[in-house]
Amino acid sequence: MIDLTRMVDLSSEESMALWRITNDGIMGGLSEGRMLFNHDHGVFTGHISLENHGGFSSVFRPVEGVPTKLHSIQIDVQGDGQCYQLRAVVFDNGYRLAYKHDFETVAGQRQTLTFPLVDFKASFRGRLINNAPILASSDVREVGFLVNNHKAGDFVLSVFGIAFLEL
Template sequence: MIDFTQYGEHKQWRATNDNVMGGISQGQLTFDGSHSLFQGGLSLANNGGFSSVSRSILPLSSDKIGIELVYIGDGRTYQLRLSTQSNSDSVTYKHEFSTSKGQTQTKEFHLDDFQAVFRGRLLSGAPDLSAQNIKKMGFLIADKQAGNFSLKLIQIRFKSEASLK
């Protein structure tokens, strides 16, 4: 479990914004005293338009087949991202999710439903995603809408088949 209500959790996350390719978007994970916030501003200038945060995770047991995320959104669409490599230049598996502004939401993600991507492009023929191979997880916003964003994160739980709805 990752508990975003605990001070210090936000310090384990690293931001990567579109400035790596010339953009000027900004985003980071901060702590507001009760939750971690993935927040910032997206700019479409200079072919930019994405912001992300990620962290390494401990190995998961092979019986984990899904993830439960509890969050409060801003009405925008985000991606939950999982990687089987520690470096940033590798295949990532993504799952988009929408948010309702100001509402606490719980979303379950089945690992089988994640799509393999590399630098934003869908890949075919990538290996299936399995829990024991996940080394890193993160969030990304790239919804082609300039402006501020804020995703309040509450909790992530890794779920087995018996506990997944």
């Protein structure tokens, strides 16, 4: 039996204020992303530019008090046919580590996808950290999404739900 232990709120315009965008402009790029509210869900949308060595946009929001015995993250999304990353952020010895899991979307199709925490890969500034510990639910401080497909163009990922699961 699956227990939906902790759900990230995406149901109100006020909940969108918790999301923080990081675009490639921090490194000179020109990509633009934003998180919008659309009736009962969030929409991560924007444009990827490869100019000035750009090529990514990400969005994160804090989560607090995630219990220790959770084993998976489940997302309810509708994409545009592009590949995205689900990211769980932890802070380790003053460093912000992003544990990532790639997922493909099918244009216009709503999908519920579940990812075991043991399958997430730790990264720091785009580089994999091979000796990082396995992601533990109690260490997660932020969740979010990143698009980095190495091609210019628009992107749209509708996010209906994010849940931490106990199996």
